[in-house]
Amino acid sequence: MSGHATYQPQSGFMKWMERRLPIAGLVYSSFVAYPTPRNLNYWWTFGGILSVMLVIQIITGITLAMHYTPHVDLAFKSVESIMRDVNYGWLLRYVHANGASMFFAAAYIHMFRGMYYGSYKDPREVLWILGVILLLLMIATGFMGYVLPWGQMSFWAATVITNLFSAIPVVGESVVSWLWGGYSVGNPTLQRFYSLHYLLPFVIAGVVVLHVWALHVVGQNNPTGIDPKTDKDTVPFTPYATIKDSFFLALFFIVFSFFIFYMPNFMGHADNYIPANPAVTPSHIVPEWYYLPFYAILRAIPNKLLGVGALGASIVILAFLPWLDTSRVRSARYRPYFKQLFWVFVAVCIGLGWLGGKPAEGGYVIASRLLTAYYFAHFLIILPLLGIFEKTKPLPNSISESVLPPTTAGTR
């Protein structure tokens, strides 16, 4: 699996350059000759989609920043002027706002893919943990971005989320006042959120580099979950993966464009077109859809400290997944019970997301409690025990054997 051809600089200039900064060789070995398993399916295209989404958020963000004013008296107006006056401002803002949603959608699919095919298992633990860090950074970035338009939802999201820190015993109140830069959410809060919202995407870009580096050290997983054994099990990244990624990216963009051009406010909240009013809390506040499952977990627990703890734990527990899943077999294809329980888990996450958008009363609270309990049980009880008791199906001898008809398996 030593890979395919290596980079041979052709022109005199490239030969000169290669001896001084071998960047072309690095790009070639990472994105052209890089061996990818031959059996990757479309679920493997989301990593590329995520990278493109990050670039889109950064480009639209920087252009929005040319027109946006981070001040409590002007922020809302400046966003309205982006929508009405700035040339193509409406487009930039709708791409950025819907881009955040598409970014999260891609991230969740990417993570469920990893869970289904066991991509977090030895030797990909660090790769997986870097992914969890990326999710945390995205959550922080998206939250602070949502505060910037300074509408009612912005203001109250900022209030509720910063108050999560007041649950910390003893120092909680001082921490919150420090985050606010005042006695309540106000102008200092808006300005620091803007500064950090600008910064964090570049931190994300840096962690993405580590993520891809770790990926290229251990190699990609694949639907069988077994390692490539010979060059026959892999194909070069270009053209195979490049074309497959681009094709699916185009389909993804169709969905993305549909939202931008036909229902640009579908994933937002009407209340955020009302300027922030510190005197009135909207009657039904909910976060953006991509935070709803975590929000449901927060609200399921009637104790403040425990609720906030469970919210944090529900994300942090993902980092421990490589050690909580005790099965040596990676792919769900060969794990009959895990495969079903995986889909139950997906349903539980979607259920939590639905409940997070409902008022916290009556049957909704009871359902949220049950699903929250299941969410944690999946990680803490089901996965550790399943690995011990499940009888897995036999693994194929190689990737090529699993995808080629038996007669040709040896010949290609």
Added chain:
Amino acid sequence: MTTASSAEPTRRDFLYIATGAVGAIGAASVLVPLIAQMNPDASTIAAGAPIDVDLAPIAEGQAIKVFWRGKPIYINHRTKKEIDEARNVDLATLPDPQPDSARVKEGHANFQVLIGICTHLGCIPLAHQGDFDGYFCPCHGSQYDTSGRIRRGPAPANLPLPPYEFVSDTKIRIG
């Protein structure tokens, strides 16, 4: 580097430790301004000065909201019924037990002044609502009674009281 593990610390060991320690203290002292700049600044603190509120226009049964330090302060001119409800409660049944008398100024039980910020996650509860005639928080459903004490829901504590005093019978100073 020497290969022998000398029992005696050398001068070089001392220099390493001393250099490291100075570096660590330097790094820590740079963090102080970087972190402290985020705390409330002088103008924010200055804007937090006390305010006076005239109570005369508040009719019985009416609640008004004023702002102090960016926080909403409820001033509720309670009816006799509300006061009785607040007083006839078995304190042992409360999540955060506190008698009503400790939550109003002596002789002014009809005026109740409190910070209208839910002790759960900071939303503003609505006055005269909920199962206990007091305050109801729309965010996650916390219910407070006519004394602003938490009765049900995720909030851990009673609505806090701002520092205030009666400067005359119909005027209070908050802060």
